[in-house]
Amino acid sequence: MEKSKRKEMEFQHRRTEILSQAEKIFAAKGFHNATMAEIASTSGFATGTLYQFFEGKENLYNIMVSEKLDRMYLEIRESVNSQEKMIDKIEKLVESHFHFVENNVDFCDLLIRGEGLTLSDKGTILRDKIIADYFNHIGFVESIMRFGMEIRTLKSGDPRMMAYTLLGIIRSFFYYWMLTNQDTPLSDKVGCVSDIFLKGVGLELTE
Amino acid sequence: MEKSKRKEMEFQHRRTEILSQAEKIFAAKGFHNATMAEIASTSGFATGTLYQFFEGKENLYNIMVSEKLDRMYLEIRESVNSQEKMIDKIEKLVESHFHFVENNVDFCDLLIRGEGLTLSDKGTILRDKIIADYFNHIGFVESIMRFGMEIRTLKSGDPRMMAYTLLGIIRSFFYYWMLTNQDTPLSDKVGCVSDIFLKGVGLELTE
Amino acid sequence: MEKSKRKEMEFQHRRTEILSQAEKIFAAKGFHNATMAEIASTSGFATGTLYQFFEGKENLYNIMVSEKLDRMYLEIRESVNSQEKMIDKIEKLVESHFHFVENNVDFCDLLIRGEGLTLSDKGTILRDKIIADYFNHIGFVESIMRFGMEIRTLKSGDPRMMAYTLLGIIRSFFYYWMLTNQDTPLSDKVGCVSDIFLKGVGLELTE
């Protein structure tokens, strides 16, 4: 029992190491320009060994992206759920998004590049998962909006549109931040984002 | 004169045909999975013929994306500039973005996937161009915001943040539309987008 | 008559021009790295036009080398035949070889490299011709040796061996001269070559 447990742990450890190196290399070179040989040697294994952990290159890529995404969404939700007030929830949403980006620049770059989303014919698997996750996340944000409307913090309106809007603004900010890679932390913009999101940019006079 | 003109026209016609087919195929399969052979045969040419129009696969891809992007940005700016009132400018901006997306689903899909942004070492050429164009576009939107502030249609604030915001919302809407590929035209959302952008989603009471 | 004659002359003129340019390009790049396109444009013709003068690339190469070789051998023989005395004949042989080399460095380089001697299966044509010409030339030199023996200027011995020897020494000198491309004219060595050839390098004492 002890022994098999230790084995299991070693296995997980090795698997994680591979995924971690794979993330770096895929992020740096994209799916197609990364090679199994490089991932293997960087992880300290032989090429063939990778195939005992993953079915192949595509599978390795899928799993790496999937698991990372899962962690990201989980983190964000937990952050948001830890807040009670509507305003705080929104700020946490923005903040936790930004937090992830700041700590995973390479991975986000990979996601933005979207490399590998078009794989073999059967290769829509990852694409489908990413989209499903994204829809799911939108649903989550939507539910927050609905909550905001219930407690009359938000205008009544289509909560889904609001979700699109907020996620769009978030993405726009981190996209720009990534391209410029400024020294100022992205987190500084949290207030700005939630403010614009809630109040808009128009002068009240015009209404 | 007549003759060389006709030749020139034929040349352009063929070139355009290749670019057009290339767009479809790159969009469908991504940069790496598309083959010159397929692009050639789809365009009705032999493989070697492509090399009389373009230096190679990467060059073909770069040019196709570049030219398409140039047309897109030009279209959008002309639309916006044709309007005088601030509100109309914003609506036109949203509308012309949406219009392009609706008419170029495949290309936008390609852009979103970002495939090929990581090419050979020298292959940052395209990436750099895309980023430069994007920054340029942001600058353009920013100038509109500044104008809006001058004529006191917009709150005073950082016009660049406003530009990020608006482009982010636009992107979010068309991204979602593309994923779901709804039957409802994207243009229906123009009003919704500009409204949220100007007024925000918060209830005035909360302020 | 007049007209067809003029045509014929123009034809020859063009043909010569092509051969001349082809020589330069083949010499500079070797058979395989030279392209019909370059030969054509350098000669001021279109690619297709070359095919009205020559059957193809290999044929063009064969003819160019053949004709050049013919001229070389002819020149050498005439030089030698213009002399009456044995010693003079030998000196002229050496001198005219050297003269050709000095005036046709590129071509000789091509010959030495021997590029294109292995062409398609049927491509031994040129090889065979070169060899036949060479044998023929050896025969010519041999006849001089025989003459030298008759008039008792040369030791009696195998005249063919003597021919090999002389041509070998000549080649060795010009080969070295080409590699180093010295400023001193190759012709300076004529005396040296004929001297060694006739007297050997051994001290008489040893005999």
Add this chain to the structure above:
Amino acid sequence: MEKSKRKEMEFQHRRTEILSQAEKIFAAKGFHNATMAEIASTSGFATGTLYQFFEGKENLYNIMVSEKLDRMYLEIRESVNSQEKMIDKIEKLVESHFHFVENNVDFCDLLIRGEGLTLSDKGTILRDKIIADYFNHIGFVESIMRFGMEIRTLKSGDPRMMAYTLLGIIRSFFYYWMLTNQDTPLSDKVGCVSDIFLKGVGLELTE
């Protein structure tokens, strides 16, 4: 230890096998007409395998020629150095040259054709090496001549010219032998060559 040694040996064995087959094929068809596919299948490997031993076609060719040349020059020098008397040294020089030619007809044919000496721009590597080796060899022969002059076996004169001469005669004899591919062994001519070299062909009377 045992194991890695065996691996190393197997590696060398395979490498040698490839080089050996490559030599035959390059010799038969020349650099450009030989294909990696043929070399691979002849050696009993897959195409890709060659690339684990050599960087590419040019590299394979360079190495094959280089190593062969090195062995040839080494063999010749050792033969010559094993002799003490001047005359013997010269005879050994001629003999070992002839010996190599007789046992490496294909390779010598390749060398004479010089194919591949004009490779890519960076491809002068081999050419430079061949020339450097040749110069080096000339230097070696020159030193023998100098020795011969010191012990007063040779006339005083330019030892370098003597070196050219001897190597030229040798080359001329084996070139002819190769072309005719006579049944008589080339070695029979050793005496003839050294004799002509030392005594020349002129009758003493003429001096």
Add this chain to the structure above:
DNA sequence: AATGAATGAGACTTCATTCAT
């Protein structure tokens, strides 16, 4: 279970040659 050498399919690209204008 790990290794890593061998595999071989497949992609890009070149260029001699043809043929409609």
Add this chain to the structure above:
DNA sequence: CATGAATGAAGTCTCATTCAT
């Protein structure tokens, strides 16, 4: 006759995957 755009066969090289050790 001249043109030069189109052709397409053929060659090099890469790299995911396998399998004997």
